[in-house]
Amino acid sequence: MKNLDSVFWAYMLGWAIFFGFYLSIAKRSNDLRAEVERLKKSALGNSRGK
Amino acid sequence: MGLLSNAAALLGKEVRTEFRSRELLSTTIVFVLIVVVLFSFTFDPTTNESHRFGPGLLWLAFLFAASLMLQPCFLREQANDTLSALRLAVSDPFAIFLAKIAANTLFLFMTELLMLPVFAAFFNVSFRGQLPGILLTFFLGSLGISVAGTALAAISAQARMRELLLPLLLLPLLAPILVASTEVTVSLMAPEPFMQWKGIGFLAVFDVVFLTALWLFGEYLLEE
Amino acid sequence: MAKRVLLGAAAVLLAIAAAYAAFFVAPEERTMGVLQRIFYFHVSCAWAGLTAFSVGFLGNLLYVWKRGEKYDWLGVSCAEVGVVFTTVVLISGPIWAKPAWGIYWTWDARLTSTFILWLLYISYLLLRTLIEEPDRRALLSALFGIFAFIDVPIVFGAIRWWRTQHPAPVIMGGPNSGLAPGMRGTFFFAVFAMHILMWFLIVERYSLEKMRNDVELLRQEAEAT
Numbered sequence: 001m002k003n004l005d006s007v008f009w010a011y012m013l014g015w016a017i018f019f020g021f022y023l024s025i026a027k028r029s030n031d032l033r034a035e036v037e038r039l040k041k042s043a044l045g046n047s048r049g050k
Numbered sequence: 051m052g053l054l055s056n057a058a059a060l061l062g063k064e065v066r067t068e069f070r071s072r073e074l075l076s077t078t079i080v081f082v083l084i085v086v087v088l089f090s091f092t093f094d095p096t097t098n099e100s101h102r103f104g105p106g107l108l109w110l111a112f113l114f115a116a117s118l119m120l121q122p123c124f125l126r127e128q129a130n131d132t133l134s135a136l137r138l139a140v141s142d143p144f145a146i147f148l149a150k151i152a153a154n155t156l157f158l159f160m161t162e163l164l165m166l167p168v169f170a171a172f173f174n175v176s177f178r179g180q181l182p183g184i185l186l187t188f189f190l191g192s193l194g195i196s197v198a199g200t201a202l203a204a205i206s207a208q209a210r211m212r213e214l215l216l217p218l219l220l221l222p223l224l225a226p227i228l229v230a231s232t233e234v235t236v237s238l239m240a241p242e243p244f245m246q247w248k249g250i251g252f253l254a255v256f257d258v259v260f261l262t263a264l265w266l267f268g269e270y271l272l273e274e
Numbered sequence: 275m276a277k278r279v280l281l282g283a284a285a286v287l288l289a290i291a292a293a294y295a296a297f298f299v300a301p302e303e304r305t306m307g308v309l310q311r312i313f314y315f316h317v318s319c320a321w322a323g324l325t326a327f328s329v330g331f332l333g334n335l336l337y338v339w340k341r342g343e344k345y346d347w348l349g350v351s352c353a354e355v356g357v358v359f360t361t362v363v364l365i366s367g368p369i370w371a372k373p374a375w376g377i378y379w380t381w382d383a384r385l386t387s388t389f390i391l392w393l394l395y396i397s398y399l400l401l402r403t404l405i406e407e408p409d410r411r412a413l414l415s416a417l418f419g420i421f422a423f424i425d426v427p428i429v430f431g432a433i434r435w436w437r438t439q440h441p442a443p444v445i446m447g448g449p450n451s452g453l454a455p456g457m458r459g460t461f462f463f464a465v466f467a468m469h470i471l472m473w474f475l476i477v478e479r480y481s482l483e484k485m486r487n488d489v490e491l492l493r494q495e496a497e498a499t
Contacts, residue, residue, distance in 0.1 A: 208414060
């Protein structure tokens, strides 16, 4: 079918962009969660040290 | 009226400051000249085709010049914190904006008027009989550029990379001004000149909308 | 948390359903054939992008009025999601145009205005990176967001007028090309699906922003002890 690949590319690229955006949010969220764990551990460490 | 008399007094200050040194006007005019000359190297400015491209390039030059000229608007108030003094001096912060907008419109308009004969000579166009239309277009365009530019200058003055930030924020916002002013100017320079009232309408709408927005939100732009 | 997972699942399922409808339920268009099916994706993304920016505008107004940090989080989330949807519009447009007109970009009124829209909100996001102090950043970006949004109708109007002065190929049919009745259902379903996706992405981005804020508070607390 003529032009089917154009339609295919349009949908695929679009979905790739949405998925990429969601992945970037997920990654940033995980990094933040790791940071929270690190902060909690160091806070516990401090309070134990006192 | 408190607002208008405050604004008038501040406008006097802005104009007096500028005319003492004339540094803003002179640098702006020279900049527009340079841009127009450089643009002319990119095509032949004397053929009839240039009647189509010339006005657009002229307005682009005005836009670039304005985005540079508007930088000192609030930056010069930061040096000695004169902005706090201004805020205390007036009851309505909108007076400060009105004064700066009026001053910037005046400086831009003067630059454009001075460039008009130069442009006519370089691009071999004549405005015979179309002067009122040209003046109206230049005025409404300059007003729009000043209103948006002054508001955004207040924002960029409080951020980093402000020299690049102001054009970055301003130029997309001013797309309607560029489009409308160019179309009207092209029609006024055509072999059979005529007035595009719809374009004038867009310029007027832009000016009114942004003046109103600044009236509503200006005080927050100047918050400590 | 469960609600977010549910919303995400709904968004994905609806998107798949909308794509299915676009290819198998909607009738084939007479002149453009299968190429026209990009329309359901392209236009529904455009509408969702504009909705995102509109909600962001409300967030900006609310921030300036009430100064609640959650309105700032809403503003940036809507702006980013809006930019994402607008990017998809700007990519799918040329993909349609090349087979249809032989050229990628025709300075079509709607696509050109969409490009300006995209630039305005990219500037909004850039502005935010250039102001460090959170309250100042929230206020100034909210104000710029307001100016940008009120400019949007003027941009669209002016460029459409400009294009009537200089006619050129129009992407996806002129303003008066209506939808055949068989296509309307698919189209509005696609619009609905894209809006659910938009809603999901805004919620996710908002949660990230809220988490960032919480972590910053924790960090300050840790430094204080």
